[in-house]
Amino acid sequence: MMKRVHRQPGFTLIELLLAISILAIIAVLGWRGLDSIIRSRSTLTAGMEQTRGLQLAFAQMQSDCENLADSALLQSRAFMQAENDRITLVRMVMGENQPTRLQVVSYRVVGGVLTRRESLATRELTQLDNLWQAALADTDSSMAAVALQSGVQGMATRFWIPGASTGNAGWRAAAGVSTAGAAGSANLPTGLEVSMTQQGQEIPMVKSFLLGAL
Numbered sequence: 001m002m003k004r005v006h007r008q009p010g011f012t013l014i015e016l017l018l019a020i021s022i023l024a025i026i027a028v029l030g031w032r033g034l035d036s037i038i039r040s041r042s043t044l045t046a047g048m049e050q051t052r053g054l055q056l057a058f059a060q061m062q063s064d065c066e067n068l069a070d071s072a073l074l075q076s077r078a079f080m081q082a083e084n085d086r087i088t089l090v091r092m093v094m095g096e097n098q099p100t101r102l103q104v105v106s107y108r109v110v111g112g113v114l115t116r117r118e119s120l121a122t123r124e125l126t127q128l129d130n131l132w133q134a135a136l137a138d139t140d141s142s143m144a145a146v147a148l149q150s151g152v153q154g155m156a157t158r159f160w161i162p163g164a165s166t167g168n169a170g171w172r173a174a175a176g177v178s179t180a181g182a183a184g185s186a187n188l189p190t191g192l193e194v195s196m197t198q199q200g201q202e203i204p205m206v207k208s209f210l211l212g213a214l
Contacts (some may be wrong), residue, residue, distance in 0.1 A: 050198050051205070053149040057114055058194070058207045060148065064105050065192060067091045068212030073102075075125065076181060080211070081136065082157040082174035082192065085109040088135050090128065093121040104131045106143070107155075112199060114152045117143035153197040156204070160191030 069079050069090045080089040087107040094100050101121035108115050119131040119140060134140035159177040163169035171193060181188055190211055197204040 057148040065209040078180040080179045104135045106135045109155045114149045115145040151199045153199045156195040158193040159189035
């Protein structure tokens with residue numbers, strides 16, 4: 001009599017290969033999705049860090065503008081000079097139990113890095129003139145540069161001119177505006193607009209400041 005052979009249940013080689021192929025495809029798709037999430041998170045984190053750095057830089061600029069020296073104190077000298085990628089200003093330094101002194105502060109964008117430098121504080125206008133010229137020419141070795149933010153593509157500036165006497169108030173390119181003149185003059189700027197563009201972005205961050213108590 002012939003004996004009936006009973007097969008043990010299991011998977012064939014083709015079924016195993018098919019299952020392994022499906023698992024491999026799922027693993028690749030999952031890895032790509034995870035990698036995309038990680039890359040997006042890294043890009044978002046870097047963008048947030050850049051934005052936070054620019055906000056801190058704007059906060060420092062606001063402090064300098066709030067303490068800007070006026071024309072009366074400077075005896076009609078220029079208190080600020082601004083152009084693309086450069087801002088130079090004179091601010092008041094008021095320490096506890098100390099007389100008010102004057103200090104030259106400069107902001108520069110060089111090689112994609114926004115830096116801030118400040119001179120020694122002085123009460124002598126003659127010495128202030130020398131510090132001002134040295135800051136404009138970038139020849140003052142005593143002004144150590146402090147990096148505020150990297151990855152800055154450029155900085156643009158505009159002044160707000162009241163135009164009370166002419167009725168032509170508005171924003172004007174800072175490079176064409178003089179900040180020297182008698183205190184209270186209607187032609188002196190009372191506001192500064194700074195636009196900074198981060199590398200890799202098209203829309204700049206814009207901040208406007210009141211210029212002291214002009």
